[in-house]
Every structure is written in C-alpha cells, then in structure tokens.
Amino acid sequence: MTKEEIQKQVEQIEIIYKSYLSNLLELKKKQDKILSDFSEVLKDKRLDQLKKELTIS
C-alpha cells in the first residue's frame, strides 16, 4: 500500500467510526427510553400504593 492509500483508508475508517458512535448514541437513547418508561411504571405503582394507603384507612 502506498502512503496515500493508507491515508485514505484511515480517513474512511474514521468516518465509519464516527458513524458508529452516532448510531450507538441513538441506541443508547432508545435504551434510556426503555428504562425511563419502566421507571415511570414503577413510580405509578408506588403512587397507587400511596393513594391506596391514604384513601381508605
């Protein structure tokens, strides 16, 4: 491989890597959404319990 060829390939890898990080970030956002939805469900459950305790005693 010539110097120029290697340089081009490094640049291409850099682009792929940047693209990978960008996609990974999107998946991380999706993961955060799954977990925050779950957290909301737990919170609602806890509020239900609290309400149950408070409404009728």
Place this chain on the structure above:
Amino acid sequence: MNSGEELKTNIQNLEQQLPENLEENFEINDKQKFEQYVDTIIDNVENEALQIKEDGLSTLDKTSHSYNLPEEEVTIIREENHVDAKLQSNFDEINQLNQNTTKEIKYIGEDLESKQASETQKSNIEKESNIVESTENKEELELGEYLEKEIFSKFSVSKESQERALAEAPEDKREVLERSFQNTRDSLATMYELDTVEGRVDEQAYELAKIKKNAEVAFPYLSNALQSFEQKAIENGIDFKITPQDLRVSPKFVDVGSLSGKFDLIGERLRNTIRNIVGEEKENEIFAKVDWEGLKKQSLENISKDINNQSPVSRHDFLKTMSREELTEILGAELERSQSSGFLNSNVSPDSLRKIVASGGFKDVLNMSEEERKNVSGGTRAFSDYLRHRKMSEESLNVRRTGDEVVLYGTYAHDFNDEKKYGGASQYGDIFIRFKPGTEVSYTEGDSMNPRDSALVKKKIGKAVSAKGFGYNRTEEYEYTENPKSRQVSEEHAPLAKALLVVDLKRQADMAGEFEMGRHYSYLEGQIRNPTFENIESINIPRSALENADGENVAFLDQLRNDPTWRDKINIIES
C-alpha cells in the same frame, strides 16, 4: 435519565474518544502501524458497545430498587411491561451495529472486493412490507354539524336535553350537571375526531415497518444522488456508469443516523473510481463540474426533511380510522352494556375493610389527626403534596364543600373485563364494596389527580391546554382544579362516560397488538360524598381473597360473614 444534558455529555464523551490528529499520530507509510490502528479501532468499537450494555443493566438494577417496591412486584412489572425483552432487543441491535461496523472496518482494512460485502448484506434487507394504507376520509357533513345533528341527541347530551335537565335539577347540582353535559359532549367530539377523522396509529404495523424502513429509507437518496452525478458527468462529457455496489454501498450499510458520513465516504470512493477512469489530473476538474458536494447537501436536506417529518417511518401512514356509523354502533353497544350492568363500587384491601368496620364508618385522610395521618403514611413530602392536591381537586369538583366531609374514592364498574368479579380498580384491593343507587357521587374520566393511559382523556387534556395558547405551562393550579373539572361527569352521564373510556382502551389495545407496553387501563373514578354503612349494598369478596387472607384478617372475614349486621351483604365471588 435520558435528559438533554446527559445526551449532550454522551455525545461529547463519544466525540472525545475519537482519535485526534490522525496524520500526526499515525505514520502513514507504516503498514504494520495501520494494522495496529485497525485493531485498536475495532477494540474501541467492541468496548463502547459493551459499556453501553453494562450501563443499561446497571440502570435496570438501580431503577428496580428505586421505589422500594417488593421484589415480586417489580418482577411482575418487568414481565408485564416486557422490560427485559425490550432491553434484550436493544442489546441485539447494539450487537448487530457492532458486528456491521467491525465488518466494515475490516473490509476497508483488508481492501476486499466490493461485491463480497454487498452480497453478504443483501439477505438482511429483503423483508416483506407491512405498510398499512391510510384511510381516506371524505365525510359529507362537517364533523361538528354531524355531532350536533345526530350524535349528541342520540346519546342524550344535546343542548336541548341539557336545558331540560337543568330546569329539573336542584340548584346545588346545576353547576356540575351543566359541566357534565359539556364535558360529555367534548368527549364524544374528541372520540369522533380521533377515530373517524384523525385515526389512531396502528402501532404494531408501524413498529414492523420501522424495522424495515431503517435499512431502506436512505438508500434511494444515495442511488438518486449517484444517478444525478452520472447524469451531470455525461452532460460534462464524461461517460461512465456507476452503481452503489460499485462504490461498496449496500442498503444495509446505509443508516439513517449517519448519512453525512456516508456521503463523505461515498464521495471518497467516487473520487477513487473516477481517478481510476480518468486519472488524478482530471479528477478535481470533473468533481468541480459535477458538484458532488452540492448533491450531498441537497440529498441531506431532503433526507433531513423526510426524517424530521416522518422520523423515519411516518406514523401518519399507519393511521387507522373507522366510519362514523361503525363508531356509533360500537359506542351504542358498549353504552347498553354499561347502562345495564354498571354499578358504583370501591375496591378495598382486607386490612382496609377491617379498619373501616372497626371504626364504625368511612374515614377521610384530610380529616384525620396528625397522629392518625402518621400511621397512614409517615409524613413524607409526597404525603403533604398529596393532601394539598387532593383538597384542591375535591374542592374544584364540589365534592368537598366543608372541611369535615368524607370523600371516598371508587369507580363506576360494569360488565367489562373482570370488573363484575373484582370491581373497577382491583389494583386498590381484592374486595369491592358495592354502593346502592342514590349514593351521592361525582365522577371523573380517569383518575381525578393522575389521569393516564386513555388516549381519549389525554387528547381532551391536550386540547384544553392548547386552547390556552402557545407556550402555556401547566401549573399546579391547572393540574388540580381545571384539569379534573374538564373531566368531571355527573351520575347521569356515568354509563356513557364509562362506555367512551372502554371503547377508547379497547381501540388502543387493538392497535398496539404485541407491542403494547403493559396493559392499558383507566377507570371512571367516583368521588363518593359522605358515604355511610347505609349506602352499602354488598361487600364482595373473591374466594381467592378469603384463601389468601392472613393474620387478623382471617378471623375478621370469618366473623364478618357470620355477623348479623353484615352477613346478608356479603357475597363470596367464586373464581
């Protein structure tokens, strides 16, 4: 979690991990170092993916323990909401991304022939389309006119019916009754808008199409850009044919989130290809004429517009409507069921029932002494917030008129799901107390203080907030006064309000299919004013509640069944 700031930090962290000043850090003419560089990047790719997965598992564990709920309940919630399955699916996507990227990097590192890559990827994107055609709506009458002429009168909530009812109603009930007529008309109008004009998203079809579209959405833009490039090249006297495959671009390698980089990559490959055809000398000249950068800019603008509007598959393409007649028929049938089988009830736990019976009447947390309140729920901030919100809500609904009243929360249940067996809100207790007709009650569509799940209720609230003008922020005052009032219905409209909620929830569940995030539920909440034991028609105890009773409750339930005051009111519900 998931905040904008955290995401920004993530981006910054990720960006920081990119190798800087490649030319300086890397000796270009050293092939061995190039191979080491490729290995390092591949290691980085794997480590990044691993880190995200580990973070996910750690957050899952932390979240599971964040509300002090019993382990068994958290396990059930995780199962019911498919949390682990969804997380696994997310991990699978990360693994897939990891594999594809590693393959791409190796592919460049090994300088493979383009054909090999495109062939290995082809099979992954050839899946059948599930796109559902959106339904056209061409109605003869404007919806508002149709509702006024046919629907409001059919469901006895027309303005004429309202005037008659108000004329006959006692003075102290008129305000709520008038509001109830208006709110019920609003709900009917909202449901007809939702189901006959706007449509609901077929979530199932939408999710399936997104999976497919992710691989497909950007590829045509790239192909078009190449075609335009080719056309411009021909116009400039350069005659050559080029396909995405010639440039080592397969549909699978095109991801929506990384298009700018992809165009750069393709641009570089295009330059290399042209250089091979016409030589390096003419390369720059040709590129200046055919304007790859311009094509890239234009394509990205189009894609960006497309993605912003449709993100990446348009939910609008999956909207399903039904005809007015069909909705009227479904609603009519549910109303009939609701009218014939509906009843006011309140779910209680065995513990609560024991305390109610022991104290000789219903109690209200707002009327308790500080000492009694502490026994209910230790004096937390959430507790004092709850008390304040509850007072605001009850006063706005006119169910708490003086300080010492008792407001008991219940629901309007009917022959829907297992409500006849377990009451309208069995999450609040296995036993349900059924109240006699004539018990003073007011209702709200959904929970008065925490409405959720019902698309109909959410849409109503959304409309009310929008009506306040752009930029309006929902205040505590709004949440606990105007909001519950906009959903209040009187006893007369309870069967219809319940029918509307049930039709709404059924539609939601039908649309979500296997992608449903937990069971949708909502209830027509009843705020029962000053209930006494005289108001109790029956106490309904599922056999399972008797069998599962423990401690003091075993003797209590047994005693209750034999107590002359209560025994005629006790129903044991067989499973």
